[in-house]
Amino acid sequence: MEPTEAQYIIINALETLELLQLQTFDPDRGNWYISTPSPILPLAMILPSGSISGVNLSVDRTREATAQYLVINALETLQLIELRILDSETRNYYIRTPSPLLPVAMILESGEIVPTDWML
Numbered sequence: 001m002e003p004t005e006a007q008y009i010i011i012n013a014l015e016t017l018e019l020l021q022l023q024t025f026d027p028d029r030g031n032w033y034i035s036t037p038s039p040i041l042p043l044a045m046i047l048p049s050g051s052i053s054g055v056n057l058s059v060d061r062t063r064e065a066t067a068q069y070l071v072i073n074a075l076e077t078l079q080l081i082e083l084r085i086l087d088s089e090t091r092n093y094y095i096r097t098p099s100p101l102l103p104v105a106m107i108l109e110s111g112e113i114v115p116t117d118w119m120l
Helices: 005-016 067-077
Strands: 022-026 031-035 043-046 052-054 083-086 093-096 104-107 113-115
Touching: 005 031, 005 043, 005 067, 005 113, 052 067, 067 093, 067 104
Parallel strands: none
Antiparallel strands: 022 031, 031 043, 043 052, 083 093, 093 104, 104 113
């Protein structure tokens, strides 16, 4: 089994924020195992649906979501969002994280994380 687009979106977000410490993909199960500085789930798995779970917990695999939702959900599940604000006009989220590279960033509807100085 190959990684899904949802998994790649989350991995890309964590890598962009330099919050991914270790990672490995299990092609037999389709799960991506990760290590992050998360205080709640330092070890977790990203299911093919994009849901994040503790290594031994089950999560609803049928939920479909936007790329932006997947990134926000991943960061919130790992408790790596310190502040989140939705811009109602652009539908982009402004976030503050413990990331050493991008402590303040914007999550576009595509799931892409881009720098911003809006909350500095």
